[in-house]
Amino acid sequence: MSSPGPQVADLTNWFLNAKRSLNSVTYCTRGNEIINTTRNALIDASIMSSRATFLQNGIKDELKLLQNANSLMENQREAARKEFQASLEDLDEANRRLDRILALLRDTEVEPGFSTGEKTEEQPAQRSLYDFVDENGIENLRSQLRGIIDQVQIGNG
Numbered sequence: 001m002s003s004p005g006p007q008v009a010d011l012t013n014w015f016l017n018a019k020r021s022l023n024s025v026t027y028c029t030r031g032n033e034i035i036n037t038t039r040n041a042l043i044d045a046s047i048m049s050s051r052a053t054f055l056q057n058g059i060k061d062e063l064k065l066l067q068n069a070n071s072l073m074e075n076q077r078e079a080a081r082k083e084f085q086a087s088l089e090d091l092d093e094a095n096r097r098l099d100r101i102l103a104l105l106r107d108t109e110v111e112p113g114f115s116t117g118e119k120t121e122e123q124p125a126q127r128s129l130y131d132f133v134d135e136n137g138i139e140n141l142r143s144q145l146r147g148i149i150d151q152v153q154i155g156n157g
Contacts, residue, residue, distance in 0.1 A: 084152060091145060098138070105130040 108129045
């Protein structure tokens with residue numbers, strides 16, 4: 001005898017297989033959505049990573065430029081400090097020479113024939129070359145130089 005139609009067991013298997021197949025379509029659709037979302041997230045992450053790398057490289061370049069500028073400024077500051085120190089030493093030497101010259105002028109007496117006028121209590125009979133020096137001008141110059149030097153040294157702290 002031949003079987004007139006599918007058996008109940010076969011129909012049940014087909015029904016279960018069809019149901020599983022329909023469920024798997026839902027899973028496949030959800031899996032496809034997850035894959036697409038993941039792919040888009042990876043693309044976005046890749047773009048963000050590229051941008052971050054670009055910014056990082058730019059910041060590194062700027063940092064190098066700033067470090068070079070800082071180094072140049074430090075070198076210039078050190079050169080200016082050395083030059084200022086050399087100028088101070090030159091001024092000290094010039095001041096010592098001025099003191100020696102003024103002492104020499106105090107010791108150099110003017111011949112009485114070159115004196116003008118008569119001797120008084122305020123003006124001794126014997127005069128020196130120093131009597132012709134403007135002391136206020138020398139002291140003003142010294143005080144101005146001291147003030148400038150003090151300002152520069154305070155500025156360099």
